């Protein structure tokens with residue numbers, strides 16, 4: 142798997158794409174939906190699940206806990222009647238950050254959880270202090286050993302408490318919302334992240350009997366069920382992936398005469414579209430689609446600062462930077478969520494971009510500059526896709542290595558891009 146390479150023949154700046162592409166279910170919604178299985182007494186299903194590596198790994202982690210896992214196309218079913226282990230498999234978990242999502246519901250359900258420091262994309266330091274502090278606040282004992290952490294809930298189960306997140310954390314908010322559903326008493330989560338996936342999880346849990354208020358706001362209150370699992374009446378429907386949608390829209394802005402991105406929730410894309418308006422990318426909104434058309438004037442430079450939702454998503458920052466290499470003037474990029482998420486710029490420079498790195502988190506991009514094909518290595522999932530976009534715009538051939546990162550989050554990306562006329566091949 143690690144040896145696979147994408148070979149891309151670029152369009153050399155021409156606008157060749159003319160078609161439509163459908164967005165899949167959201168990776169980051171699906172991974173938490175899988176973790177939520179542990180809150181249910183027995184049967185539970187999740188629909189619209191993307192076929193990607195992170196999802197297979199979450200499924201495998203649940204199986205190792207004793208959960209019955211069945212995959213039928215895009216629908217997964219879980220039987221959580223017999224949870225036989227409280228150990229989150231370290232070998233799998235160290236490859237996927239989302240494994241941390243299992244800690245909250247597993248601790249609430251099984252009273253104990255052992256887990257390693259979670260792995261995942263290399264996008265700077267990704268601490269878990271907010272998780273450890275939160276568990277301690279809920280009365281749990283936290284021990285650290287050479288493999289990772291051992292957490293034990295207090296006698297009678299986790300206590301409902303007030304937790305103030307020092308940083309808005311997406312998986313932290315999700316983890317503690319899930320843990321609180323089975324805790325004793327009321328939990329109040331403050332300074333919660335506002336990503337749509339959190340609200341989707343919360344609304345689903347409420348529809349299945351959980352008592353949660355304040356969804357979609359920074360303060361979420363959960364009345365715990367004192368260890369009594371929920372009973373699933375209907376399956377969890379995963380949201381369309383707003384980051385995948387944004388990735389295709391940026392592709393359209395770079396290389397399409399016309400590209401219709403279908404199956405989206407337009408309201409989740411507001412920040413990107415506001416940036417498109419400013420930069421001069423024409424788009425038309427449908428009920429569940431956005432259509433990009435070729436700009437009639439040169440694209441304009443822009444300042445992009447990543448921000449928690451509803452601000453500009455950090456997961457689209459590298460892709461946007463590729464677009465900025467084609468905009469006229471000096472653009473600025475400020476990565477405010479993760480340190481070390483600008484390392485991909487060095488590679489864009491090799492492909493012809495003109496950038497100036499001001500600090501670990503700030504850079505300038507001067508454009509427009511034609512890009513040329515190169516052999517590049519994906520440093521992480523999103524930067525990997527940014528390289529694919531750069532290779533599509535570039536003149537000549539590119540090789541994108543380390544594509545297992547890209548397969549983690551984008552289903553069959555090569556086949557889907559090829560269906561739009563992109564000249565991309567997967568070589569082993």
Ligand code: EPU
Pocket residue numbers: 168169172238239262266267268269270271272308309310311312313334455456478479480522523550
């Ligand atoms: N943070 C702490 N301590 C913690 C947890 C987080 O300081 O214990 C900090 C982080 O270092 C960061 C900030 O809080 O500076 C926000 O991180 P967050 O916890 O929100 O990130 P995450 O939950 O680990 C999710 C997505 C990421 C996405 C970020 C930000 C999932 C499974 N992952 O990560 O998605 O970049 O939110 O939006 O939901 C991706 O899909 O490529 C991806 C990396």
